[in-house]
Amino acid sequence: MDRPQSKVPASPAGRQGPRSxxxxxxxxxxxxxxxxxxxxxxxxxxxxxxxxxxxVDLEMAEGEFLTILGPSGSGKxxxxxxxxxxxxxxxxxxxxxxxxxxxxxxxxRSHLRNKKIGFVFQFDxxxxxxxxxxxxxxxxxxxxxxxxxxALELLRFFGLSRVQHKFPPExxxxxxxxxxxxxxxxxxxxxxxxxxxxxxxxxxxxxxVLHDLWELSQSKKVAIVLVTHNEQASxxxxxxxxxxxxxxxxxx
Numbered sequence: 405m406d407r408p409q410s411k412v413p414a415s416p417a418g419r420q421g422p423r424s425x426x427x428x429x430x431x432x433x434x435x436x437x438x439x440x441x442x443x444x445x446x447x448x449x450x451x452x453x454x455x456x457x458x459x460v461d462l463e464m465a466e467g468e469f470l471t472i473l474g475p476s477g478s479g480k481x482x483x484x485x486x487x488x489x490x491x492x493x494x495x496x497x498x499x500x501x502x503x504x505x506x507x508x509x510x511x512x513r514s515h516l517r518n519k520k521i522g523f524v525f526q527f528d529x530x531x532x533x534x535x536x537x538x539x540x541x542x543x544x545x546x547x548x549x550x551x552x553x554x555a556l557e558l559l560r561f562f563g564l565s566r567v568q569h570k571f572p573p574e575x576x577x578x579x580x581x582x583x584x585x586x587x588x589x590x591x592x593x594x595x596x597x598x599x600x601x602x603x604x605x606x607x608x609x610x611x612x613v614l615h616d617l618w619e620l621s622q623s624k625k626v627a628i629v630l631v632t633h634n635e636q637a638s639x640x641x642x643x644x645x646x647x648x649x650x651x652x653x654x655x656x
Contacts, residue, residue, distance in 0.1 A: 437465060438629075520595060539572070562583075562586055600632055
């Protein structure tokens, strides 16, 4: 694969799955997925008032892989809830896919989440009594949709075809987290929010998952926001920001 040497990591040893789809998008005009300006979030009143976000500005385009580094309690998860249309800021504006969240009803925000946003968390939440394929297809079956061809395509993309009929307890930590990624991508999201997805993984599996995320942003044009304590993630992302005391700053 032709990759910019300064920003793109080599494929981890032993990685399986197709790699031919990866393309360089740096010269392509991209549409904005996130436009946030002056975001604040406060909780409580009077003496109990706590400011969690303090004037956060953020723009992000399709296919961009953004890593946000910061300690616990810095506001990362609060920001992710707002970017995931699960909460609204106390002040400021946030547009997702060109839509102002404050102008949307809760039903409309729920529809936006279901159709355009995928979520991956530190714990994979796979059901142990179902196979990988069944776990991946669970959301689609609940919605009455046939997404099996899409699921099989993604399982191949992430090198999981050989374990699709196995149960979660039979998988490695990295395989389980990649299965959770497949489930999050089943509805063709334009934005993927990943909250500490490698927090429970060893170094090798961490690199596998981070490489998968990088390749996903490159080949599928999915915008990815990864929040983590792990500075290793910066090697894989196109941009890194630091969150400290409710404020975002560019990495030095």
